[in-house]
Amino acid sequence: MTENNKNVIKKTILYDNHIRLGAKIVNYSNFYMPLQYTSSLIEHMHVRNYAGIFDVSHMGKFILKGRYSENLIQYLTTNDLSKIKIGQAQYTCLINDKGGIIDDIVVYKISEKSFLLIVNASNIEKNKNWINNHIKKYEYSNIELIDASLTHSVLSIQGPLSLFYIQKLTNISLNKVPFYHFKIGEFSGIKNVLISRTGYTGNKGIEIYVSNENAKKIWNDILKIEKKIIPCGIASRNSLRLEMGYRLYGQDISEKTTPIEANLSWIINFDKKFIAKKILQKQKKEGKYKKFISFLVEKEKKIPRPGHLLIDENKISVGYVTSGVYSPVLKKGIGMGYITNIEKKDSIFLFIRKKKIPIKIVKLPFIKI
Structure with missing residues (x-):
């Protein structure tokens, strides 16, 4: 192998x-x-x-070290790495030139010149190539990426x-x-x-x-x-x-989704320089983007699944489900997804087997611990 x-x-x-x-x-x-x-x-x-x-050993594990390793991570991700100290970790995302999420990752600050990046298993090679290409492109001296996956x-x-x-x-x-x-x-x-x-x-x-x-x-x-x-x-x-409403890469977020669309604006710091900063600033200012929602299925014993449509009263599609499951704690179906018509968010139904299923839009997390 x-x-x-x-x-x-x-x-x-x-x-x-x-x-x-x-x-x-x-x-x-x-x-x-x-x-x-x-x-x-x-x-x-x-x-x-x-x-x-x-056992979550399938997750990717990169060690990025060198004098300018923090500068590189700062440029490639949306959150502000300068806010954390040695011994701390930070949730953030790698984004592409259009503002799409390449991956959501966790960065551990091992030292001033050494960082551990935990990435999704399905994105190991993609992330590695993306980072290495920028090391070469911008000639960050003495930066080394070690794949310990x-x-x-x-x-x-x-x-x-x-x-x-x-x-x-x-x-x-x-x-x-x-x-x-x-x-x-x-x-x-x-x-x-x-x-x-x-x-x-x-x-x-x-x-x-x-x-x-x-x-x-x-x-x-x-x-x-x-x-x-x-x-x-x-x-x-x-x-x-x-x-808990945590996003899953490949379902709730992808390169076709920006962190703003995914309601992850809290991991964007516009006070620093990063890839596609202007694109995300424009998107946030104009407010023209698909809307992330989370919802409960309260009145029927139906479970939302990825790909199920979200419709309005006239059975016109207004969005789709990205993640859904039966909640053992709430004993109800819960789901997350996107809608393209924000005006209709108060009258949305889940469409399963040609039937309109009422849903209730709620704030995350679904449960409090």
Whole structure:
């Protein structure tokens, strides 16, 4: 198996562990990933009430280092990297020349000259080429991009009791690490492990970045702590992130979507210079763009799915669903999508099997934790 062969489905270092645990395996972003071990509903509620562990090693991991590495990231992304200090992380997005989202990423400031970029698995090669092309184009001296995507693993432990359960495996006081901050220290007897207070569920939790050779030990040690920490798959991860309104690349956002259209203006800082700044400023000023919405299906037991149409009272299409799922917490269908006619946002219906389904537009997140 070679990294350059896009037709070969990859495996994380924990693949055999997932098989032994009875996981149902699917192809996700060209990786064999666990969809679920028991059921997505059980795993979802376990994370909301106790704690669960996810293998998210398929995510891309870039190390960008060099004297001008921060300058380059500042230019290629919309958020203001100068606002964070060493030991902090920031959610932002790479955008193209037209303002479209190349990827939504998390940037970790390791030092003044070294940054860790976590990118979506499906965008690893695209992002790498984009960044490397700009390193060459603008002749940023002494900047090096190291792709650690296949040499390092990421474990995500999420849930209200997650920090309590795993505290015995590290001498780092996890409760003292603020949200979107990280520490590098010892975990499960392994040194130089990056432990981050980040996640994709909305619950309290951490993400652990470790070399592949140590990933199995940490995974097994965590599962031995308490029976209430259970392995969870990508199905529950999807429903968990949707209850919080977190966007998913390839569905809710893409290169055909700007961060303004995706209602992500809070990660744009117009006080700095970045690619397509003028385009986004013009779009924001004119207000002529598709509108991101989030909604509940309250009166009928219908679940919105990606691709479902959003229509007006006359069954004329006004938009479409990008993400939808049954919310185990709300016990209702929830969804996100876009509408092109903002005037009609108070009289929108979900169109399923030629039937108008009433929906209620709500603010995110869908649930409060």
